[in-house]
Amino acid sequence: MLSLEGKQIAFTGARKQDEVKQLVANFGGVAHIRPAQGTILTDEEEIGPAMRRVIAEGADWVIFTTGQGAQRLLDVARQSDMLWDWLRLLRTARVAARGYKTRKLLKEWAISPAVSDDDGTSAGLMRAFGEAPQLDGRKVVVQLHGERPERLLRWLEDNGAVVETLMPYIHVPPPESDIRSFLEELQERKFDAVAFTSALQVRYLFEMAGRFGMKEMLRSRLSGDVLAAAVGKVTAEALEEEGVAPVLQPSDQRIGSLVVKLARYFQTGSFDESQ
Missing domain, CATH: 3.40.50.10090 (Rossmann fold)
Known part of the structure; x- marks a missing residue:
């Protein structure tokens, strides 16, 4: 059975927070909402x-x-x-x-x-x-x-x-203090994965990381200890343009599919959906 037991997943989108938290909780994980854009x-x-x-x-x-x-x-x-x-x-x-x-x-x-x-x-x-x-x-x-x-x-x-x-x-960009706190959490490896739902979230996060002198740390974390996940091809491409690899993404554009793919990855260690 797929599971996110014990996994801490950060989501950079602010919409449907309760739904996202419940989806992750259904697999035993914990979702943390860390908005990287405002609307x-x-x-x-x-x-x-x-x-x-x-x-x-x-x-x-x-x-x-x-x-x-x-x-x-x-x-x-x-x-x-x-x-x-x-x-x-x-x-x-x-x-x-x-x-x-x-x-x-x-x-x-x-x-x-x-x-x-x-x-x-x-x-x-x-x-x-x-x-x-x-x-x-x-x-x-x-x-x-x-x-x-x-x-x-x-x-x-x-x-x-x-x-x-x-x-x-x-x-609009989120408050700088919120982004700095999020970057510090990433630096301290508090999350197992970060899920991005738009390319703009990627751009804002890396732009602010650059201002704080934390851009290389962010790129390193998302390419190493912290799994980068994306909803949508455009979002994944934005991460890749920032030098982040690999990027986990579902075959469709749904947040539920992303959560399932995260659970499969943490169980199998593979991006291959057939496993």
């Missing part, structure tokens, strides 16, 4: 008028890049008494979606994306569009995800799209 929802008075303008002007394509962002836009639409107008737009325009969580949310509202990625990345979404002749001269509304996906936006513009963006939330 601030865009004020309704700021995003609401932009959504009304999009509804009034219409759109040929609407691209959702995260489930959290898609949900925030639905929430603002409901709070601003324009939910049905927003849903009508999504059912008349063509919709593209990046990521499993985004597709799951849209399905709940009976919205079927015409285009979706196969790996949770913007690059995968671009591949799914193919040569993108359908974008030339078309108005494309892109839901941003805390930061501007410059590669995706540039690709859309290069293919002739008229791009408008909606920013339902922004990411």
Whole structure:
């Protein structure tokens, strides 16, 4: 039977804390939430008028890049008494979606994306569009995800799209004192593994580690005594770009699958899911 008995696992995402703790506890381990990014929802008075303008002007394509962002836009639409107008737009325009969580949310509202990625990345979404002749001269509304996906936006513009963006939330660094304490815990080998759920968490953590003169320590720990784990290909690539190897990641983008893979690794010592 798979087990995390006695294992201390740090998670750098702040969302669904109780669920994460219970998932790890189900395998006998202990989850420690150590947020490496903060999220601030865009004020309704700021995003609401932009959504009304999009509804009034219409759109040929609407691209959702995260489930959290898609949900925030639905929430603002409901709070601003324009939910049905927003849903009508999504059912008349063509919709593209990046990521499993985004597709799951849209399905709940009976919205079927015409285009979706196969790996949770913007690059995968671009591949799914193919040569993108359908974008030339078309108005494309892109839901941003805390930061501007410059590669995706540039690709859309290069293919002739008229791009408008909606920013339902922004990411901010966590308090420096919290990150310093987390880095000190890593230095003292208090965790058996650290699970990252976004590339931005990786970037913030390494950036702050550099400020504190602890970057080499962080890279060494995550490549040695402390197992680095990642949800999603983009997150894993961010760790690899920082020189961290190996990186454990599940075949899908779900936190539950990551916890199962952690339990399998600590039981077998192998990244191979067949063991």
